[in-house]
Amino acid sequence: MQETLVVVGAAVLRNGRVLAAQRARPEALRGRWEFPGGKARPGEAPEAALVRECREELGAHVRPLHQVGPDVPLTAVGPSAVLRLWTAELVEGDPRPLEHLALRWLSAGELHTVEWLPADLPFLAPVGAHLAPPAARSE
Numbered sequence: 001m002q003e004t005l006v007v008v009g010a011a012v013l014r015n016g017r018v019l020a021a022q023r024a025r026p027e028a029l030r031g032r033w034e035f036p037g038g039k040a041r042p043g044e045a046p047e048a049a050l051v052r053e054c055r056e057e058l059g060a061h062v063r064p065l066h067q068v069g070p071d072v073p074l075t076a077v078g079p080s081a082v083l084r085l086w087t088a089e090l091v092e093g094d095p096r097p098l099e100h101l102a103l104r105w106l107s108a109g110e111l112h113t114v115e116w117l118p119a120d121l122p123f124l125a126p127v128g129a130h131l132a133p134p135a136a137r138s139e
C-alpha cells in the first residue's frame, strides 16, 4: 500500500488571531493564502515536521497544541496525500515571511477575507472557534 504523504499546517495563535501566509510559489498557487507548513519527510513525525517547517519559513519556534478536525485529502499533491492541521503557539521569535510573500494575523472577522487554498477551507470554522470573537458593537 502506498504510504500517506502528510502535509502539515500550523494555525499559529496569538492574542486571539491566527497567522496566515501568502504563497510565493509555484506560480499556480502564488498569492493564495495557507497555514505555514509543508511536507513531512519519510520517517519524520508530523509534529516534528511542523516545528521544522515553521522554523524554516517563519524563523520562529512554534509548539503544536491540538490537531484540528480530520485530515483533508490533497489530491493535487498525490493520490494519498493529506493536509493535517494543528493549532500552535509561539515559543520564541517573531514570525517573518522568509519564504512567503506576506504574513497576516487574522481576527475572527478577517478570517474569510483572504483567498485561502481550497483544501484549507474545511479548517476555517474550527480555527475560527479559537479566535477572539469580534468586539460587540456599542449602539
Ligand SMILES: Nc1nc2c([nH]c(=O)n2[C@H]2C[C@H](O)[C@@H](COP(=O)(O)OP(=O)(O)OP(=O)(O)O)O2)c(=O)[nH]1
Pocket (backbone or CB within 6 Å): 007, 008, 009, 033, 034, 035, 036, 037, 038, 039, 040, 074, 077, 083, 117, 118, 119, 120
Ligand atoms: N504548507 C501548506 N501547504 C498547503 C496548505 N494547503 C494546501 O493545499 N497546501 C498544499 C500546497 C502544496 O501543494 C503542498 C505543500 O507543499 P509545500 O511546497 O508547502 O511543501 P514543502 O515546503 O515541503 O516544499 P517542497 O519540498 O515540495 O519544495 O500542500 C497549507 O495550508 N499549508
